[in-house]
Amino acid sequence: MEWETVIGLEIHTQLATASKIFSGASTTYGAEPNTQACAVDLGLPGVLPVLNAEAVRMAAKFGLATNSTVASRSVFDRKNYFYPDLPKGYQISQLALPIVHGGYLDIDLDEGVTKRIGITRAHLEEDAGKSLHGSSQGMTGIDLNRAGTPLLEIVSEPEMRSATEAVAYMRKIHSLVRYLDISDGNMQEGSFRCDANVSVRPRGQAEFGVRAEIKNINSFRFVEQAINLEVERQIMLLESGGTVVQETRLFDSDKHETRPMRSKEEANDYRYFPDPDLLPVEIDDDYIEAVRMSLPELPDARKARFVSEHGLSEYDAGVLTASRELADYFEAVVAVAGGQGKLSANWVMGELSGALNKSDRDIADSPVTAAALGVMLQRIEDGTISGKLAKQVFEAMWNGEGSADEIIEQQGLKQISDSSTIEDIIREVLDNNPKQVEQYRGGQEKLFGFFVGQVMKVTQGKANPKQVNELLRKVLDS
Amino acid sequence: MHQKTLVELSAAMQQGRFSSEELTRACLRRISQYDGELNSFITVTEAQALAAAKAADARIKAGTAGPLTGIPFAHKDIFCTRGVKTSCGSRMLDNFIAPYDATVTQKLLEAGAVMVGKTNMDEFAMGSSNETSFYGAVKNPWDETTVPGGSSGGSAAAVAARLVPASTGTDTGGSIRQPAALCGITGVKPTYGRVSRYGMIAFASSLDQGGTFTRTAADAAVMLGAMAGFDSRDSTSVDRPVDDYRSDLNASLQGLKIGLPKEYFGEGLDAGVAAVIEAALEEYRKLGATIIDITLPNTRLSVPTYYVVAPAECSSNLSRFDGVRFGYRASDPKDLEDLYTRSRGEGFGDEVKRRILIGTYALSAGYYDAYYLQAQKVRRLIRDDFLKAFEQVDVIMGPTTPSVAFKLGEKADDPVSMYQSDLYTIAVNLAGLPAMSIPAGFFADLPVGLHIAGNHFAEAKLLNVAHQYQQATDWHTRSPQGFA
Numbered sequence: 001m002e003w004e005t006v007i008g009l010e011i012h013t014q015l016a017t018a019s020k021i022f023s024g025a026s027t028t029y030g031a032e033p034n035t036q037a038c039a040v041d042l043g044l045p046g047v048l049p050v051l052n053a054e055a056v057r058m059a060a061k062f063g064l065a066t067n068s069t070v071a072s073r074s075v076f077d078r079k080n081y082f083y084p085d086l087p088k089g090y091q092i093s094q095l096a097l098p099i100v101h102g103g104y105l106d107i108d109l110d111e112g113v114t115k116r117i118g119i120t121r122a123h124l125e126e127d128a129g130k131s132l133h134g135s136s137q138g139m140t141g142i143d144l145n146r147a148g149t150p151l152l153e154i155v156s157e158p159e160m161r162s163a164t165e166a167v168a169y170m171r172k173i174h175s176l177v178r179y180l181d182i183s184d185g186n187m188q189e190g191s192f193r194c195d196a197n198v199s200v201r202p203r204g205q206a207e208f209g210v211r212a213e214i215k216n217i218n219s220f221r222f223v224e225q226a227i228n229l230e231v232e233r234q235i236m237l238l239e240s241g242g243t244v245v246q247e248t249r250l251f252d253s254d255k256h257e258t259r260p261m262r263s264k265e266e267a268n269d270y271r272y273f274p275d276p277d278l279l280p281v282e283i284d285d286d287y288i289e290a291v292r293m294s295l296p297e298l299p300d301a302r303k304a305r306f307v308s309e310h311g312l313s314e315y316d317a318g319v320l321t322a323s324r325e326l327a328d329y330f331e332a333v334v335a336v337a338g339g340q341g342k343l344s345a346n347w348v349m350g351e352l353s354g355a356l357n358k359s360d361r362d363i364a365d366s367p368v369t370a371a372a373l374g375v376m377l378q379r380i381e382d383g384t385i386s387g388k389l390a391k392q393v394f395e396a397m398w399n400g401e402g403s404a405d406e407i408i409e410q411q412g413l414k415q416i417s418d419s420s421t422i423e424d425i426i427r428e429v430l431d432n433n434p435k436q437v438e439q440y441r442g443g444q445e446k447l448f449g450f451f452v453g454q455v456m457k458v459t460q461g462k463a464n465p466k467q468v469n470e471l472l473r474k475v476l477d478s
Numbered sequence: 479m480h481q482k483t484l485v486e487l488s489a490a491m492q493q494g495r496f497s498s499e500e501l502t503r504a505c506l507r508r509i510s511q512y513d514g515e516l517n518s519f520i521t522v523t524e525a526q527a528l529a530a531a532k533a534a535d536a537r538i539k540a541g542t543a544g545p546l547t548g549i550p551f552a553h554k555d556i557f558c559t560r561g562v563k564t565s566c567g568s569r570m571l572d573n574f575i576a577p578y579d580a581t582v583t584q585k586l587l588e589a590g591a592v593m594v595g596k597t598n599m600d601e602f603a604m605g606s607s608n609e610t611s612f613y614g615a616v617k618n619p620w621d622e623t624t625v626p627g628g629s630s631g632g633s634a635a636a637v638a639a640r641l642v643p644a645s646t647g648t649d650t651g652g653s654i655r656q657p658a659a660l661c662g663i664t665g666v667k668p669t670y671g672r673v674s675r676y677g678m679i680a681f682a683s684s685l686d687q688g689g690t691f692t693r694t695a696a697d698a699a700v701m702l703g704a705m706a707g708f709d710s711r712d713s714t715s716v717d718r719p720v721d722d723y724r725s726d727l728n729a730s731l732q733g734l735k736i737g738l739p740k741e742y743f744g745e746g747l748d749a750g751v752a753a754v755i756e757a758a759l760e761e762y763r764k765l766g767a768t769i770i771d772i773t774l775p776n777t778r779l780s781v782p783t784y785y786v787v788a789p790a791e792c793s794s795n796l797s798r799f800d801g802v803r804f805g806y807r808a809s810d811p812k813d814l815e816d817l818y819t820r821s822r823g824e825g826f827g828d829e830v831k832r833r834i835l836i837g838t839y840a841l842s843a844g845y846y847d848a849y850y851l852q853a854q855k856v857r858r859l860i861r862d863d864f865l866k867a868f869e870q871v872d873v874i875m876g877p878t879t880p881s882v883a884f885k886l887g888e889k890a891d892d893p894v895s896m897y898q899s900d901l902y903t904i905a906v907n908l909a910g911l912p913a914m915s916i917p918a919g920f921f922a923d924l925p926v927g928l929h930i931a932g933n934h935f936a937e938a939k940l941l942n943v944a945h946q947y948q949q950a951t952d953w954h955t956r957s958p959q960g961f962a
Contacts, residue, residue, distance in 0.1 A: 039578055043798040045571065046558045046580055046677040048712050078794055080841075082818060089797020142802070271841035273850055276683035276791055278713050 001239065002203040005231050006211070007166045007196060008158035011173055012151050013183045014127065014191040015058045021126050021150035022049030022092060029189050037129070037144035043087030048277050051076075055150040056281060058182035059099045059124050060291045062152060065180055065298055066119050068103025070291075072283050076124075076275045081268045084142050085129035093153075095272045098123035099281065105176070106300065107168040108318060117169050118157030127151050146190075152182070158197065158208065163227035167220050170194055171322070172299075174220075179299055179324045187218045194223055198230045200238065209234070210244040214251050214258055226251035230258050302327055310334060310341030319349055325363045329370045336374025343377055351394050368397050376404035389413050389461055417464040419471060422455070425463065426475050429454045440476065448472070479504050480640040481957070484549055484697035487643055491538055491548050498538065498548030502531040502592050505550040508641045509594065512961065516617050516639060518632040520555050521563050522595040530592040537590055545700045547590030552636045552645035555596035556603055557688070558677040559583050566679050567599040567611040567629075570799050570806045570825035580677020581709045582646065582688050589704040594642060598632030601827045602796065603648055603681040605629050606656055606896050607889065610829040615886055618661060619958040620924055624883035627657030630691070634661040637691045639961040644701050645691045650682050651784050652878075652903025654689045655915035659878035659927020662917045664944065664954060666690045666698045669934050670910035671716035673702075674709030680795040682788035683714070685907045693954055695916065695944035699723035702937060718935065726938045727945040732766035734943065737871030741777035742902060748881040750921030755877045758918040758928045758947070762875075765946055770871050774863040779856050780905040785897055786840050786853035787908070793837025799825060832893065861909035868933045873943055876902055878915040878927035902929055912937050916944045917953040925953075 020027055023040035040047045063070040075097040078090040100122040106114045129144035154173060160166045174192060177183040185192045199211035214230055217223045229251070234244050248261040297305070299321050306317035306327075321327045326348070333344045352373065356366060376393055379385050385393060385408055396407045408414055416422060429451060430437050440447040455468050479501060482490065491498055506524055513519050527550065534548035558564050558576035560583075565571045579587070587593065600610045608616040608631025616631040618624045619639040626635040630647030634657035637645050647654040649667035658665025666689045673688040680686060690701040703724070708717040736759070743752065759769055801807035801821025808820030826834070840849035867874060880899055889896040906913045911931055918928035928947075932940045948954050 042803060044577070044804065045564070045566070045574065045679040045798070046576075046675075048676050048680075048714075050711060050713050080794055080797060082797065082800060084800075084802050084814070087798060087803060089800060090794055269843045271794070271838065271843070271846070273790065273794070273841055273846070276714075277680075 003200045003231075003235050004203045004205075005161055005163075005227075006158050006199045006201065006208055007160040007163075007227060009156045009160070009166060009170060010195040010197070011154045011170065012193045012195075013154065013173075013177050013185065015055050015150040015152055016181065016183050017052055017054045017058070017150055019052060020148035021052045021055045021124065023148055025148065027149050029186075029191075031145055033141070033143035033145060035145065037147055041087065041144055041148040043089070049092060049275075051278060051281070052150060055124055056099065056283075057291060058150075058180070059122065059152055060283065060288065061180050061182055061295060062122055062154070062177065063100035063103065064288070064292050064295060065176060066100075066103035066105055066122075068100045068119060068122065070283060070288055071097060071099050071101065071281075073097065074099040074123075074281045074283075076278045076281075077272045078275045079270045079272055081270060083128070084140070085131045085144070085147065087129070087144060087147055091126060091128065092275055092278070093125035094123035097280075105169065105172050107165065107172050109165065109168060112314060115165065117159050117165075120155045120157050122152055122154045125151050125153060163224045163231070166196065166227055167224050170220060170223055175299055175322055175324075179296060181296075190218070193218055196223060196227055196230075198227055198234070199244070200231060200234045209238075210246050212244065212246065212258075213248045215248055215261060217251055222251060222253055225253070225256070226258060229256065233258065296324070306341075310345070312341055312345050316345045316349065320345060323363070329363050329366075332370030333374045333377065336371050337377040337381070340377055340381060343380065344374070347373065347377060347394075351391060355394075355398050367400060368394070372397060372403060379404055379408065383415055383417055383464060384408060385413055385415050386461065386465055388465075389415070413462060415464050416459055416462045417467060419467065422463055422467055423471050423475065425455055425458055426451075426468070426472050429458060430475065437476075448476075451476075480508060481962075482643070483694050484643040484692060484700055485545075485694070487549060488545050488547070488700075492543065498531040498534040498550075498592060499528065501548065502527050502550050502594065505594050505642050508639075509636075512639055512641060515622060516619060516635050517614050518598055518616050518626075518635040518639070518641065519552065519595045520565055520567070520598050520613050520632070523562055523593060526562070527592050527594045530587070530590075534590045534592060544589050544704075546586070546704050548592060549590075549644065550592045550594045550642050551586065551701075552595055552597045552633055552642045553583065553586075553593050554599055554630050554633050554646050554648060556599060556648050556679045557583050557646060558679070559593070559596065562596065564596065564679070565612070566603070567601040567613060568826065568830070569612040570822075572612065572806065574805055576677075578677065581674035581711065582705050583677060585704055585707070586646070591704070597630070597636055597645060600629035600631065600653075600829070602679070602792070602830050603629040603650055603653060603686075604792070604829050604833055606652065606899055607884070607886075608632065608657070609886065609890055610827055612827065617886070618883050619961050620662060621883065624885055624924065625660065627660035627879075627883065629653040630657050633691050634658055634663060634665070637661070637663050637693065638958060640957060643692065644697060646688060646701075646705070647691055648678060648681075648686055648688050649903075649907065650685045650687075650788060651907050652900045654691065655878050655903045655913060655927070655929060656900065658691060658915040659929075660883040660925060662925030662927075662953070662956060662958070664692050664695055664698055664914065664916050666702055666914045666937070666940070667906070667912060668702060668706060668937055669716075669912040670907075671714050672706050672912070672935070672937070674707070674712045674715050676709055676711040680792075682791040683795060684791060685784075685788055687907075694948055695914075695941045696724070696727055696948075698914070698944075699727060699941050702941075706937075721935075721938045723938050723941050726942045729942050730766065731762065731943060731946045734762070734765075734767035734873070735871040736762055736767050736769050737772040737867050737874040738769055739772055739774040739777065739867075739874065739876060741774055742876040746880050746898070746901065747877060748921065751877050751879070751881060751926050754919035754921055754926040755875075755928060759875065761947060761950055765950060772867045772871060772874070774860075774867060774905070776856065776860045776863050777905060780860055780908060781898055781901055783853045783856045783860065783908060784900070784904045785836070786849050787857065789833040789837030790840045790850050790853075791837065793834045793841065796826075796830070796834055801825070829893070857908045860905055864905070864909045864911060864931070865933075872932075872939065873936075874931045876929050878902055878929040882921050882924035882926060906931050910934065912940055914940050914944055916947065917956070919953055
């Protein structure tokens with residue numbers, strides 16, 4: 001039996017507004033419990049919500065960046081259920097008339113293939129507080145700092161057919177919200193959460209199979225693992241004659257399994273109705289145009305421009321535009337290095353990224369600025385240092401020993417490019433290795449590399465490799 | 479002093495005839511003397527009142543006083559008052575000291591009004607007789623075996639008994655106008671959105687409005703002027719300048735067109751009440767008005783529509799009372815479910831529970847379309863009836879209630895009968911229109927109220943229409959025996 005996997009993702013991203021979606025309390029992460037929850041967030045008797053205009057703007061930005069329709073009229077609804085971290089006993093969300101709907105994102109798969117994934121809708125809602133189980137005396141602590149933080153819930157069409165596609169989509173959304181400056185996308189802090197709806201069906205069948213929802217997965221890796229585990233589980237179940245139950249499941253990364261949370265059939269009746277404390281959100285064409293004007297260059301456009309303007313491969317352009325900060329850094333390097341697109345790309349993706357990963361830093365915290373790196377690359381281009389020695393220079397720069405020029409000077413790393421000097425050294429090497437010269441002249445071409453190596457050793461790597469090659473050949477062949 | 483109107487008291491204090499402190503003490507004495515039997519107050523804020531009175535006196539001396547400065551008033555216990563118990567008439571909030579002031583509270587205090595206490599009310603504003611309060615029933619000063627009306631029964635009784643010259647109320651389906659009628663005083667419910675709901679504990683969000691109880695329309699103009707106004711903390715608050723309600727009071731009623739809905743004079747209306755209303759209309763004719771028959775065809779749908787919409791909204795608004803962060807919490811809960819069920823089961827009274835059940839049902843899957851959605855559609859029809867009528871007439875009149883004050887306990891076991899007595903007041907809440915009730919006479923020695931409704935934001939016109947009647951008649955000056 002050939003099975004096809006069907007996946008839809010619901011992503012909750014916290015919007016990076018300074019204050020909450022319906023109150024003026026701060027949204028800063030990490031404060032002492034219950035120090036960032038005002039009367040409105042606490043759901044005290046008599047309080048009322050007031051909509052944060054910036055949250056609406058951010059949602060509109062997302063809509064425009066995903067070719068969606070930004071609704072000219074959207075409505076907030078109350079989703080009613082009881083839980084201690086939900087102070088009012090209802091969550092203000094959007095049901096029938098969300099602010100954004102009907103868009104898409106193109107994701108990149110292997111071998112240059114792209115696939116279009118539909119975005120059904122994106123709506124605004126408030127986050128709940130946090131429950132900290134087992135905190136004291138077997139009780140649960142409730143921290144309402146998070147209550148009222150704005151969320152944008154992004155729902156995809158069930159158009160992904162593998163965990164790989166799902167991760168690609170999730171990465172794209174993650175990159176986009178950060179490009180748009182609408183979310184910091186910090187998964188550890190809970191600013192970006194993913195629920196995966198997974199089902200399988202016999203290949204060729206039109207109807208969808210029964211789906212399970214895996215909730216609150218907070219890393220790309222876990223999403224991939226969770227989906228694959230769930231697909232395996234469902235297939236095994238179906239192949240052994242069982243049926244899949246529609247339910248909510250949790251992914252346990254330690255036990256490497258998904259397990260049921262609660263059955264969706266018995267789920268709460270949320271008794272949605274339009275919130276009478278809030279007016280419908282009305283957006284006109286002028287507003288949409290103003291938001292459109294404020295959009296930055298989007299990842300896909302930027303990637304295309306890197307290919308055409310900087311002469312990069314699709315792959316390299318893709319890597320460099322995955323994050324806005326990285327793309328900005330790269331372009332700043334190119335500006336200083338004088339248009340050396342490929343060279344800059346190699347260094348940013350290679351040495352720099354390697355050093356960042358090793359020291360667990362973000363590009364924003366790089367000790368080597370884009371300008372400094374750009375200057376170093378200029379020194380490679382103008383022949384002052386060789387590419388190989390540049391690695392040494394880079395390491396010294398990373399460790400704060402100074403600028404490229406200062407380090408080259410201090411360590412005496414200037415490339416030797418004077419023909420007569422090199423020729424003298426070559427003759428010296430050949431004189432000191434007469435046996436190998438004879439063997440080379442006798443036909444062992446491979447010894448050429450040996451001589452080059454010896455020259456490099458004598459010059460401590462500073463001889464210009466191109467000239468060494470040319471001059472060595474000239475001397476040997478003479 | 480207690481027979482002087484708010485306007486007269488203000489003038490007297492400005493003239494230095496007595497101080498706000500003396501006036502406040504006089505009110506506190508009367509409260510102490512009479513409230514044992516009436517039970518109109520839940521909390522008396524003596525120390526706070528005297529401090530406010532002294533501050534008011536300083537302002538009066540300095541010449542910076544306004545028309546409300548130094549005037550004692552009673553505040554319905556549904557408005558949050560910082561540092562003062564705010565119970566909403568419920569065991570659920572018996573232990574709740576509000577940490578903030580409602581906007582209305584702030585406005586009145588800034589105007590220099592002196593809050594003497596928080597008044598009794600039907601629990602969570604649900605009721606028409608003030609019999610559902612955790613703090614016991616309020617008695618109608620005109621006949622202490624009868625109800626004062628509800629839900630703002632305490633505020634109405636306090637003004638009727640001349641304990642205070644003014645009080646605040648809230649009106650969702652008639653909770654200011656009906657008690658005003660049964661207690662023989664003037665009650666005003668403004669246009670929806672005119673008075674901020676921030677800090678006014680929510681019953682039905684799309685219907686609730688804060689308003690006033692006074693003995694005259696001129697007094698109401700002063701109170702309303704201070705309470706009304708846009709509030710950025712209330713998204714349903716209307717950003718529209720507040721009219722000077724006092725400036726139009728004296729306009730002539732010559733040519734005024736009064737609409738009389740034929741649907742209001744059918745079955746269910748007491749003949750004695752009808753007679754009083756007829757006499758009042760005759761007075762209006764003398765003042766130069768014309769009475770025009772109109773029809774509000776969807777009147778019979780008002781009560782059912784209201785009793786779907788209001789409970790639905792309240793079922794959600796009251797979910798926050800869960801024993802977790804504030805309010806009543808059951809002792810020794812064994813788990814979360816037990817905490818919820820017992821805190822709410824013990825904290826809420828029967829009428830509140832009844833309405834939460836109705837509302838939950840009306841919003842539930844499978845019933846939402848047939849009940850809540852349908853009711854909201856019918857609501858629009860009811861509103862349209864009024865808007866159409868206002869193309870022909872300036873104001874719409876009728877009886878405020880179908881009968882005079884009924885006996886305590888008479889309708890307590892018949893909630894539907896209780897609901898149906900809201901017949902004349904309920905429609906304007908659904909339409910968001912302003913309306914008032916003014917004393918128009920007596921039947922069986924009990925007050926009868928005349929209901930006057932106007933178009934959106936026509937409060938000035940309503941007050942003018944009421945004031946002119948009060949210049950030509952003296953029903954509003956009558957006091958209940960024993961409180962004169």
